[in-house]
Amino acid sequence: MSNGDEEPDAEKTEAAEGSSEPPEPADPEPFAERLDEAADAVDRAETEDDLDRVEATLDEIEADLEDAVFAVEIEDEAEEAEEDEADEAEEANPRDEFEDRLDDLRADVEDQRGPYRQDITDALDDAVSTIEDSEWTKEGADSVVDAVGKYVERVGDTLEETFAYDAETPADAAMALASVKDAVNETPLDPDDDAETIDALLVAAENLSSDLDDAQVWSDLEVREQLRREGFYDVLDPETRKDFPPEWSAIKLYEKAGEFEPILSAMEKLDSDFMEDNILDSIEHEAPTAAYEPVHALAQRRNKQPVRILGRIGDERACDTLADFLGGGDVALEQVSLRALGAIGSEESTEPVAQRLAADDPSIRSAAARALGMIGDTRAIEPLGDVLDEDEDDSVRASAAWALTQIGTQEALETAARHADDRSYIVQVEAEKAAGV
Numbered sequence: 001m002s003n004g005d006e007e008p009d010a011e012k013t014e015a016a017e018g019s020s021e022p023p024e025p026a027d028p029e030p031f032a033e034r035l036d037e038a039a040d041a042v043d044r045a046e047t048e049d050d051l052d053r054v055e056a057t058l059d060e061i062e063a064d065l066e067d068a069v070f071a072v073e074i075e076d077e078a079e080e081a082e083e084d085e086a087d088e089a090e091e092a093n094p095r096d097e098f099e100d101r102l103d104d105l106r107a108d109v110e111d112q113r114g115p116y117r118q119d120i121t122d123a124l125d126d127a128v129s130t131i132e133d134s135e136w137t138k139e140g141a142d143s144v145v146d147a148v149g150k151y152v153e154r155v156g157d158t159l160e161e162t163f164a165y166d167a168e169t170p171a172d173a174a175m176a177l178a179s180v181k182d183a184v185n186e187t188p189l190d191p192d193d194d195a196e197t198i199d200a201l202l203v204a205a206e207n208l209s210s211d212l213d214d215a216q217v218w219s220d221l222e223v224r225e226q227l228r229r230e231g232f233y234d235v236l237d238p239e240t241r242k243d244f245p246p247e248w249s250a251i252k253l254y255e256k257a258g259e260f261e262p263i264l265s266a267m268e269k270l271d272s273d274f275m276e277d278n279i280l281d282s283i284e285h286e287a288p289t290a291a292y293e294p295v296h297a298l299a300q301r302r303n304k305q306p307v308r309i310l311g312r313i314g315d316e317r318a319c320d321t322l323a324d325f326l327g328g329g330d331v332a333l334e335q336v337s338l339r340a341l342g343a344i345g346s347e348e349s350t351e352p353v354a355q356r357l358a359a360d361d362p363s364i365r366s367a368a369a370r371a372l373g374m375i376g377d378t379r380a381i382e383p384l385g386d387v388l389d390e391d392e393d394d395s396v397r398a399s400a401a402w403a404l405t406q407i408g409t410q411e412a413l414e415t416a417a418r419h420a421d422d423r424s425y426i427v428q429v430e431a432e433k434a435a436g437v
Contacts, residue, residue: 026068028094034061035101042108047192051109058109062102070094115202117189123205124181130212131174140215141170147211148173154204155180158197159187214244223269232262248278255282260290267294280305287312296321304336311340319344323352327359335367342371350377357383362393369396373403381407385415394424401430 038061041054072093131144145167152165163180167173189198227233232250233241235257240249247266254262260283267279280298283291284305292315299306300321307325310318318340325337338356341349353375356368369387372380380403387400397419404416416434419427 023069023074025071025074028070028098031061031065031068031094031098035098035105038105039101039108042105042112045109045112048113049192051113055106055109058102058105061098065095065098065102068095113191115195115198116191117184117187117198120184120198120201120205121181123202123209124177124184127205127208127212128174128177128181130209131170131177134170134217136170136215136217140217143215144170144212145173147208147215148177150211151204151208152176152180154207155184155201158200158204159183223271226269227266230262230265232266235262245275247275251275251278251282255285258286260286260288264291264294280309284309284312287314289313289315292317302330302333304333307333307336307340311336311343314344316344316346316348319346319349323349326352326356331361331364334364338364338367338371342374345375347375347377347379350375350379354380354383357387362391362396365391365393365396366399369399369403373399373406376407378407378409378412381409381412381415384412388416388419388427394426397422397424398426398430401427401434405430405434 034057038054038057041050041057045051045054070093073095127148131148134140136144148167149165152163155161156163161183163176163183165176167176184201188194191198227247233246235250235253236246240246240253247270251263251266254260263279263282267276267283270276270279276298280295283295287309291309292313295306295309295313296315296318299310299318302325307322310322322337322341322344325333328334334356338353341353350372353368353371357365357372359365359368365387369384372384384400384404384407388397388404391397391400401416401419404412413434416431419431420435422428422431
């Protein structure tokens, strides 16, 4: 008999401790089938309740997916435990596909929802704020009063009600608009049963917003008057003048004609993110040297499109600014900056670019190698050769081989050609090009 003080059985303890085995791998097929069924349910959904049920189903699938462990993940854990090489070809993980499909289905559900009364009242709140916060010209004030009157009439027709409207100033119009918003809030509107009514009210609110955007404020008058005196709008004909905003039409016409001076003048004067984006798009197509100063100013805000344009302009004055963006932790910005430095091709950039061959992120190392190839400085041959011999990422090594071929000296070509029988096919391809030059 045991008195309760005996030592535990060593064999049993060892067995218990060693009994932890990898979980049974989950079968991906049921997840794929459940997601297919959910997609069909989204297509069939006709009401908010239908969409709520689909969303609940997606929540269940997501919860089950979080608990699932797929065979490829078990293998990855085993390889990591054995400290195998991390660069072996990886099998696609079904989890990634399922998570992407869940995201897409949730987006589809949201696209099918509404519109809701809240969408209308939010739009009206924005309209009231616009009216109250803007400094209107006389013509603009009249336009605001007319626009709100037109909106009030549309809402009355839609709701089959009559709203009094006798506004004479934008302030009066804002008060009337707030009253209409209260009336909309008090009207019972079901997203399913009253979908057409809600949609009509939302369209009317969006039209009001557009009309308010068209109404003239003093800042518009000042800028447009300056542009008018410069002849900026002379490129427009009666047909293109109808488009809004007219500046956008004018910029497209100047871009087509290859005339960038008026575009750059508008860029300096127009205080609009929308117009800035469109002007940058126009400039990027041709990258005129005259655009350097304003584009460089925007690039200093670490905006990627201006950085890209600086590379296309090719002005070496940008190199110091672009070099400052290397190593800052923003991978996307650094990739764009490296490509821009490569496109400019200044040998003064060789050293800061070559230093990024040691970056932790392989995409940055690859971009740095290619930038060195575009610069073409022979001082880069040795560090590129080291990358080709030692880097663990085959895509980075392939970029180094490509860069050596671009440099094109006998030493560079021989350095790359030594890897014509490389273990990696993509490295072989680039090395064979060097050998065949």
